[in-house]
Amino acid sequence: MSLKIVREPINKYMQKIPLGLIHIIPERCKECGYCIDLCPKDVLEVGDERNIKGYRWPRVADGKAAECIACRMCEWICPEFAIFIVEADRREYV
Amino acid sequence: MGQKVVLRERIVDESPRDDLIRRERFPHIWCPGCGLGTVLKCYVEAIAASNIPPDKHVIVSGIGCTGRIAGYVRLDSYHVTHGRPIAFAEGMKIVRPDLEVTVISGDGDLVTIGGNHFIHAVRRNVDINVFLVNNFIYGMTGNQMGSTTPLGAKSSTSPYGCPEPPFNLPLLAAALGAPFVARWTTLHVRQLADAMKRAMNVKGFAFIEIISPCPVGFGSYNDLRDGRDYIKLFLENCIVDHSADLNKVGITLKPGEPIILGNFIDREAPTYHDLELEVFKKAGWLK
Amino acid sequence: MSGELKLLKPGTYFMMGNIACVEAALIAGCEFYAGYPITPSNEIAEHMSRRMPQLGRHFIQMEDEIGSIVAVCGASAAGVKAMTATSGPGFSLMMETIGLAAMLELPCVIVDVQRAGPSTGIPTFVGQGDVMQARWGSHGDYELVVYAPSSVQEFFDLTIEAFNTSEWLRIPVIVLSDEVVGHMYGRLVVPEHDKITIINRKRYTGPKEAYLPYSHESLVPAFVAAGDGYRIHMTGLTHDERGYPSLEIEDSHRLVERLVMKVRKNARSLWKYETFYIDDADVIVVTFGITARSSEEAVRRARSEGLKVGMIKLLTLWPFPEEPIRIASQYARRILVAEINMGQLIHPVREVAECPVAGINYPIGYAPPPEYILDGIRAAV
Numbered sequence: 225m226s227l228k229i230v231r232e233p234i235n236k237y238m239q240k241i242p243l244g245l246i247h248i249i250p251e252r253c254k255e256c257g258y259c260i261d262l263c264p265k266d267v268l269e270v271g272d273e274r275n276i277k278g279y280r281w282p283r284v285a286d287g288k289a290a291e292c293i294a295c296r297m298c299e300w301i302c303p304e305f306a307i308f309i310v311e312a313d314r315r316e317y318v
Numbered sequence: 319m320g321q322k323v324v325l326r327e328r329i330v331d332e333s334p335r336d337d338l339i340r341r342e343r344f345p346h347i348w349c350p351g352c353g354l355g356t357v358l359k360c361y362v363e364a365i366a367a368s369n370i371p372p373d374k375h376v377i378v379s380g381i382g383c384t385g386r387i388a389g390y391v392r393l394d395s396y397h398v399t400h401g402r403p404i405a406f407a408e409g410m411k412i413v414r415p416d417l418e419v420t421v422i423s424g425d426g427d428l429v430t431i432g433g434n435h436f437i438h439a440v441r442r443n444v445d446i447n448v449f450l451v452n453n454f455i456y457g458m459t460g461n462q463m464g465s466t467t468p469l470g471a472k473s474s475t476s477p478y479g480c481p482e483p484p485f486n487l488p489l490l491a492a493a494l495g496a497p498f499v500a501r502w503t504t505l506h507v508r509q510l511a512d513a514m515k516r517a518m519n520v521k522g523f524a525f526i527e528i529i530s531p532c533p534v535g536f537g538s539y540n541d542l543r544d545g546r547d548y549i550k551l552f553l554e555n556c557i558v559d560h561s562a563d564l565n566k567v568g569i570t571l572k573p574g575e576p577i578i579l580g581n582f583i584d585r586e587a588p589t590y591h592d593l594e595l596e597v598f599k600k601a602g603w604l605k
Numbered sequence: 606m607s608g609e610l611k612l613l614k615p616g617t618y619f620m621m622g623n624i625a626c627v628e629a630a631l632i633a634g635c636e637f638y639a640g641y642p643i644t645p646s647n648e649i650a651e652h653m654s655r656r657m658p659q660l661g662r663h664f665i666q667m668e669d670e671i672g673s674i675v676a677v678c679g680a681s682a683a684g685v686k687a688m689t690a691t692s693g694p695g696f697s698l699m700m701e702t703i704g705l706a707a708m709l710e711l712p713c714v715i716v717d718v719q720r721a722g723p724s725t726g727i728p729t730f731v732g733q734g735d736v737m738q739a740r741w742g743s744h745g746d747y748e749l750v751v752y753a754p755s756s757v758q759e760f761f762d763l764t765i766e767a768f769n770t771s772e773w774l775r776i777p778v779i780v781l782s783d784e785v786v787g788h789m790y791g792r793l794v795v796p797e798h799d800k801i802t803i804i805n806r807k808r809y810t811g812p813k814e815a816y817l818p819y820s821h822e823s824l825v826p827a828f829v830a831a832g833d834g835y836r837i838h839m840t841g842l843t844h845d846e847r848g849y850p851s852l853e854i855e856d857s858h859r860l861v862e863r864l865v866m867k868v869r870k871n872a873r874s875l876w877k878y879e880t881f882y883i884d885d886a887d888v889i890v891v892t893f894g895i896t897a898r899s900s901e902e903a904v905r906r907a908r909s910e911g912l913k914v915g916m917i918k919l920l921t922l923w924p925f926p927e928e929p930i931r932i933a934s935q936y937a938r939r940i941l942v943a944e945i946n947m948g949q950l951i952h953p954v955r956e957v958a959e960c961p962v963a964g965i966n967y968p969i970g971y972a973p974p975p976e977y978i979l980d981g982i983r984a985a986v
Contacts, residue, residue, distance in 0.1 A: 246327045254350035256545045262505075277345070282327075289325030300363075300507035303355020304345060305333045317325055340838070343849060373834040378679070389838055389850060394831040396682060397840035397850075398675065399705050405672040409679025409687070410831060412663050413637050417683070417832050435675075438668040594663070601658035 244294030244309035252306035253281035259298035338362040351545025353504030353530030364514035384424035401432030425466040440494035453532035472539040486568035498524035499583040623648035629764035637680035637687035644728040646718040649690040670695035681711040684830025690716035704743030712771035721970030730970025731784035736949040748868035751923040757791035769804040824867035877920035886915030892943040903978035934958035
């Protein structure tokens, strides 16, 4: 279940797609799963490691990091202030 | 060119919004999947975007899960008695009109025990913002029904289904003359933050009802046991209609019956402050 | 742009008690009044609604007494002096929030113009049945100060005193008036304003990082208001020195102890009382409020009959003036406590007195006539 993209801009191919660098604060996570479920690019998945309260914080799924488009849905929806995005220049990384 | 770096998540210990939250108190007390953290996030984003310095923002909250929100915002913050944050905010705003006073509290707090203060504050049009987080239940005390629990919904004090019809809050606020009335869910984060920012700039009483998940409380009684169940509910049932007929925006949570969202009302009306200045003139204090 | 500060000028007046209370509050610097109509306190709200806007100050009629006292707390948290006035039923509604004011340490003044109870009672008749409620009405451990005027002049003086005490100790202070004192017209002498002591709460102005809103360093922590830039947190939950909720027993002990001790340790300077003919008295009448007026006349008549009777009029009811009562009881044979109720103030008197204590109780909603008190005195002698 993810947010559906319902329309496509006609100048889509002229647009620079931003890259988001995903930052996580593991000790704040409570594993509600919102960031994972609501990512339109399915970048995130449940991690293996547990924090002090026993919750598994999210991690970037294998090979998915470059797909983050910095929409910040995960950052906005996270009730814990545990994840945020820093926008970067895609050319420097990919 | 910059060197290519292997991309993965970066582990850090503070977020860019930590200047507006009491980070030493995190993680907060709310359950996994609770929407209150998201409300908090939207509120601090709205503050950051509001063009009002944070030192001029004040938050007042009452009792209950939502009542704890004041304790997590790095602002002048007041956590008062059950049902009374609006009256507290009124006293504060009247003597300090330069402060941007926001009440964030729960449905039980603001419109059940505190319903009287709510209706009169709207009627007076005191220039405060009231963000009511509606999770349909009294969470902190153990999931009792309240005045917003949908008809038929189960709770620890309505085991046979809630026998009372709930409030239609946007209709109530609009009928009392509120200049700004909106409803969003915690899924509609950007719309919610925009509405909050607008509310801060509206002159007069600004009201936003925020529908929020309570998977551990309300959800456990009503088949919404996971935050994701709520997200599904919101994605499938929410309709945005800014010009909705407010008589028809009551929430039933029945399958096929929508939850209608939007910025329903945005109008001008003389505020309590404006009218008090008239009194000051008649009394001879102002020319 | 703004008008002159039209405070009641120095001079001698013939004025109603409730109105004298308002004028005193204005001189004390009260900038916010919230109230709800209730007999017999209405003249306070009515006069406030006329006078506050003349001074650019704020009057609001709230939807109930709960809203009134909460709005008063909100205004106090914003840094201004604030008050409300009410009577029995409204006073009961305010109790929870009086506890909040004590917990948040928000200075405020509550005037209770007592009427005959219980419940709705007789709204237009006098009573003194709120003595214990004023002290113990809200749940949990806290202390506050209660003053009881017996004349228009005392109503004026004690209202100013109430503001001063609340600002000094950061506590709610109650002026426990009654219907007769509220409605009586009497002589009022207003001194030169610069001779009137006005106390304002101690404000913190130091560095932000070092500020602890509920520091235990002194009994009364320095105050900051909303908008001062300190981004403080105040909560009715048990809190630590930072103001954050705490589940630590240690924090609870220190907080509750400080809330109580700031009144107890200053009790001596809070006690106000007057004595009449007690030097050689065998029987001493202890009383307060309007009953003190009847008692004074009764004591005078008893003296003219040759009875060795004296009187102590308490202006401070709480913290209870233990010492003067105890000392008096060491010389007297008997103490009589005169009050318009079935026996309330008699309990703390009995607790400290070293001689037998009896009550002269007048449960009907009038001020007791001097004969009634005199009969009680004669019976005791």
